[in-house]
Amino acid sequence: MQQPTAGQVKEVNDTIDEALGLEKRAQDEADKGHFDRAKRLLGRAARLKQKAIRLADRYYGIRREPASKHLKGEPTYDPRSSDAGGTQPAGGGKGRVTLGPGAFVFGGKASASWLASTKAHEILGHVLQIQGNGWVPGNDDEQELEAYQQEYDNRGTTGLTDDEVQEIRKRMQGHYRRLPPALKPRWRRSHPFVDKCAAFIYRNRETGKLVYCTNDSGDATPDYVKIGAGDFPCDQTGYCSIR
Secondary structure, three states, X not given: OOOOOHHHHHHXXXXXXXXXXXXXXXXXXXXXXXXXXHHHXXXXXHHHHHXXXXXXXXXXXXXXXXXXXXXXXXXXXXXXXXXXXXXXXXEXXXXXXXXXXXXXXXXXXXXXXXXXXXXXXXXXXXXXXXXXXXXXXXXXXXXXXXXXXXXXXXXXXXXXXXXXXXXXXXXXXXXXXOOOHHHHHHHHHHOHHHHEEEEEEEEEOOOOOEEEEOOOOOOEOOOEEEEEEEEEEHHHEEOOOOO
């Protein structure tokens, strides 16, 4: 992969923003009962999102990655998908990739970096798993970890924001916790943060005892005061009912 220029990132984001604007207009028309107009606007929005996919391919160098040789056709936009991305075996060691609405936005805003990262997840992760016979039904968590590893390890190239990186880490931690014990050691060695859980630190006002809460109970309670937050060994964290 390669880092795009600031102008190229802006072009991808502007293309996504234009599509989002058309989708909003389509919803307004549908609310008025103008369904034919809404359908035409959604068609234009879908074509713009497909354009954004092509631009991301070009500007982030995804199509030049060896894994792209194992794609069945071009990645396509699927407006009905509830997932940001999806990959399915297409025969002959190839994979077919679709991208849903969630691939184009992060935090409600157009994100070229999130789009490029999602494509890395699907192509450098799942397509290669299919090509290398690593696609094993029922082994979803390890497969997802491998795909999110591509996102995390390429975060500098795709230009993920701090919030986007944190989201990738959380997803990796979730899949890690569901792995069979025998599969966990290699992930702890390569990406130590997967064995950690995000938590808020509270100190008991009377005893000074610290508790690590996965839920936020506010800055202070009658008995506890929040003193920080971070990633901690999961066996030290938990949901807290404090007052």
